[in-house]
Amino acid sequence: MTRSTSIDPSTAAFLSFLLPGWGQMRRGKTAQGLIWMVVVIAGYLMMVVPGVILHILCMVEAYWRD
Helix, strand or coil, X not given: CCCCCCCCHHHHHHHHHHXXXXXXXXXXXXXXXXXXXXXXXXXXXXXHHHHHHHHHHHHHHHHHCC
């Protein structure tokens, strides 16, 4: 079960900018945040472009999802 917290979506997106998945974890979705963290880091290890794209998607997802 996930616990939803009342964090501003802009703050969640900013936290995900600083560390991929942190915004999701702060909103109470720890497993989803850890998955994003692993996927974005793997993207950066493959090449910079996939990492940047995944990082942007992570921030957008932290902003829009409840």
